[in-house]
Amino acid sequence: MLKHTELEPRFVKGVPRELEPGVLYVSMEYATVVHGCCCGCGLEVVTQLSPTHWELNFDGEAISLWPSVGNWNLPCRSHYVVRKNKVLEAEPWSQSRVRAAQHREQEARDRYYGQPRTPTPPAPAALPISKPAPARRRSYSFSWFTDLFK
Template structure:
């Protein structure tokens, strides 16, 4: 498989098997985005969409932020997808990866604290 320098978006309910190269799949129903790694290694990259994690924007071109750091894949690729274009960055070091994971956990915890479960119960009038 060859490297990808550009992605197009495909909005889906769930991801197909197998994923196709150069397509960023976005599932609003499951709040996820998925694609094959831009380096061409064939690794699947799945990102959970939320205010505390990744976000997509679409204005005719798809953007995914923050960057994709495929630290779980052997390629260790690191890139942004901005208006469909792959913007390559240096791979993250182990220290940078650890710091990013800590920052991600902190952002998720902060987001959860800002929206307590009781608030969601009142909003949807559901018993959990």
């Protein structure tokens, strides 16, 4: 359940240290939008504006952000869309759906910026744990060495 269902846009040069609840701070200079999480947990949510991240639409009165704001790294894991200053709650996502979306977004950024994605090596499979072999006592013959000094 969202505590804040409407956000008041404020265009600022820099974001204040203390965020006012229900305010969407927009810094065009830093291409960033910041607000307190709409669930009411009070944590800071930062959305970076760019062709491969979020897109901001301002019609002279109201702001919309796209795509949705998914706070997957916050304890609340809130998910919502900001459309014409209104906050619309979106369905929760599973961790696998979040990872798949993050993978697609990374690929889109790599295509946009012309950088090939370095594939992440798969995690090694768990190896069965076996008992170590018993230690063997080794004996060495140094007779060849002592023969050198005869």
